[in-house]
Amino acid sequence: MKKIVISTGGGDAPGLNAVIYAVVHACYKRGWEVYGSRSGYMGLLDVDELVRLGLDDVEDIYSTGGTIIGSTNKGDPFAMPVENLAGEMTVVDVSDKILHNFRRMRFDCHIAVGGDGSLEIARKFAEKGMPVIGVPKTIDNDLEATDRTFGFDTAVSTATEALDKLHSTAKSHDRVMVVEVMGRDSGWIALYSGISGGADVILIPEIPFDMEKVCEKIMDNALHEKHYAIIVVAEGAVAAGGKVISKGMGEVGRSELLLGGVGEWVASEIRARTGKDTRSLVLGHLQRGGSPTTFDRLLAMRFGAAAVRLIEEKKFGHMVALISPNMSAVPLEDAVKSRKKVDLNNDKVFTAREIGICLGD
Numbered sequence: 001m002k003k004i005v006i007s008t009g010g011g012d013a014p015g016l017n018a019v020i021y022a023v024v025h026a027c028y029k030r031g032w033e034v035y036g037s038r039s040g041y042m043g044l045l046d047v048d049e050l051v052r053l054g055l056d057d058v059e060d061i062y063s064t065g066g067t068i069i070g071s072t073n074k075g076d077p078f079a080m081p082v083e084n085l086a087g088e089m090t091v092v093d094v095s096d097k098i099l100h101n102f103r104r105m106r107f108d109c110h111i112a113v114g115g116d117g118s119l120e121i122a123r124k125f126a127e128k129g130m131p132v133i134g135v136p137k138t139i140d141n142d143l144e145a146t147d148r149t150f151g152f153d154t155a156v157s158t159a160t161e162a163l164d165k166l167h168s169t170a171k172s173h174d175r176v177m178v179v180e181v182m183g184r185d186s187g188w189i190a191l192y193s194g195i196s197g198g199a200d201v202i203l204i205p206e207i208p209f210d211m212e213k214v215c216e217k218i219m220d221n222a223l224h225e226k227h228y229a230i231i232v233v234a235e236g237a238v239a240a241g242g243k244v245i246s247k248g249m250g251e252v253g254r255s256e257l258l259l260g261g262v263g264e265w266v267a268s269e270i271r272a273r274t275g276k277d278t279r280s281l282v283l284g285h286l287q288r289g290g291s292p293t294t295f296d297r298l299l300a301m302r303f304g305a306a307a308v309r310l311i312e313e314k315k316f317g318h319m320v321a322l323i324s325p326n327m328s329a330v331p332l333e334d335a336v337k338s339r340k341k342v343d344l345n346n347d348k349v350f351t352a353r354e355i356g357i358c359l360g361d
């Protein structure tokens, strides 16, 4: 009999519960026990906080959003922020304590579900001797080692539905609507939803944009008696010529961005340059919420089942990956090496250009 612990780290993504469902079922079939670590890796700091997961606990959860065991963005056990006696913030390494608890509980493997940050932590634990299997997760779909991550399809569906709705209000008021979607480093959500949702302009981090081109497209619409426009902007999009306006580039802080990110900046430029009535909105965490689509449920369950198979094969230190059409195992160090950017020779980029969408260049 084996004892497995599962954690879900980083930002949530629709499909996390479907992974947990599949892991619990696949382990049950083998007569293994599963425990959930609350709030990512940090749940292992206090063994009393671990929750035993049986079939009853996971009944029907595959169709729900979020994660039944919680997640955290601030939980790096190798550098955990704490307040010292002087009231100052500092960091401590609690990884030894976590490894100690893992061994004390006699766990055979830790299934770590997470994005690049959590998988990097998984890699460090594997290096320290913990048997770990990684499961990739991010709505941004930007992990190079796997064809797809779950949560992406749901995020794209949510964004597309929002764009569909914005068309009628934009048209009624002859307005330009600028919609900022998630995608710090890559433009996958913007590209997929923008094409599917009939956008006029899609701006992604991979193609620095020229505001002149964006405005030309809007004015060109008017020549064809289309007096409104839908602009989709990935949160990591940047203007050409080195003007840094996006998250992750260091010029502005996160909270400022949440109040006024690249979408708002693009909207104000359009207003100033074209005189068009312009509005902007940030879809934000809506894209991470709700029930996973069929595609994401299936992918998440395949990842969960494949992770349990890897334990059987003793392929520790690996991450499950979709290398279509099958599930594969990728060493964790390769899994976290590089981000999957939108390749400009990608057919979706060609499609966007073919159907007259301006990509800002």
Ligand code: F6P
Pocket (backbone or CB within 6 Å): 011, 073, 138, 139, 140, 182, 183, 184, 235
């Ligand atoms: O999951 C990745 C992501 O969706 C990014 O695109 C976004 O910048 C980030 O999460 C926001 O997450 P949070 O507000 O939870 O830190």
